Amino acid sequence: xxxxxxxxxxxxxxxxxxxxxxxxxxxxxxxxxxxxxxxxxxxxxxxxxxxxxxxxxxxxxxxxxxxxxxxxxxxxxxxxxx
Amino acid sequence: xxxxxxxxxxxxxxxxxxxxxxxxxxxxxxxxxxxxxxxxxxxxxxxxxxxxxxxxxxxxxxxxxxxxxxxxxxxxxxxxxxxxxxxxxxxxxxxxxxxxxxxxxxxxxxxxxxxxxxxxxxxxxxxxxxxxxxxxxxxxxxxxxxxxxxxxxxxx
Numbered sequence: 208x209x210x211x212x213x214x215x216x217x218x219x220x221x222x223x224x225x226x227x228x229x230x231x232x233x234x235x236x237x238x239x240x241x242x243x244x245x246x247x248x249x250x251x252x253x254x255x256x257x258x259x260x261x262x263x264x265x266x267x268x269x270x271x272x273x274x275x276x277x278x279x280x281x282x283x284x285x286x287x288x289x
Numbered sequence: 290x291x292x293x294x295x296x297x298x299x300x301x302x303x304x305x306x307x308x309x310x311x312x313x314x315x316x317x318x319x320x321x322x323x324x325x326x327x328x329x330x331x332x333x334x335x336x337x338x339x340x341x342x343x344x345x346x347x348x349x350x351x352x353x354x355x356x357x358x359x360x361x362x363x364x365x366x367x368x369x370x371x372x373x374x375x376x377x378x379x380x381x382x383x384x385x386x387x388x389x390x391x392x393x394x395x396x397x398x399x400x401x402x403x404x405x406x407x408x409x410x411x412x413x414x415x416x417x418x419x420x421x422x423x424x425x426x427x428x429x430x431x432x433x434x435x436x437x438x439x440x441x442x443x444x445x
Binding site for chain 2: 228230233236260264
């Protein structure tokens with residue numbers, strides 16, 4: 208997963224490139240939580256353009272990040288579903 | 290003569306095997322020449338069933354998961370079974386968004402996805418004994434592309 212922080216816009220971009228299942232989602236979640244805490248962005252974007260597979264674990268992860276972002280008063284947005 | 294095939298796979302309930310299980314089933318049904326969407330649907334349904342066995346059946350402890358695939362003509366039957374703790378209330382478990390482990394960020398959509406992506410879903414479970422998921426999907430006969438000669442194509 209590639210992580211880019213755009214400091215001017217306070218935008219954190221997560222470009223997910225691997226398959227998303229219950230196994231892989233643990234690493235994604237851990238990394239996403241770490242980077243969100245680290246940068247405290249105003250906006251978070253998940254880019255799924257290069258994701259080749261996703262099951263409901265991915266849905267759980269996105270909803271979880273939405274909730275987490277909302278708790279911190281941030282806006283979340285998903286982007287480019289395959 | 291009806292096309293028939295069968296396979297059985299046994300593996301331990303480690304998360305790494307979710308990918309292994311879906312790729313194996315995809316490889317097994319490849320011979321039916323499914324569309325990308327059909328393969329994707331089957332892979333996702335298998336992923337959901339196997340994940341359920343790992344996360345709920347065995348609750349992340351180690352156990353054995355059985356995966357059986359049968360092909361009869363163009364119908365694929367997939368069976369995922371475990372000797373895990375079983376489901377207390379199957380109807381409640383099948384409800385969209387219901388999860389028995391909300392603290393794990395589970396979406397509760399596993400059964401809903403299996404039901405939507407496969408043509409048929411059967412759930413058999415006994416508390417303390419185990420759970421068996423049986424799903425069926427019929428792979429559609431693809432329209433064969435017409436083979437045209439260059440002359441025919443030029444004639445229009």
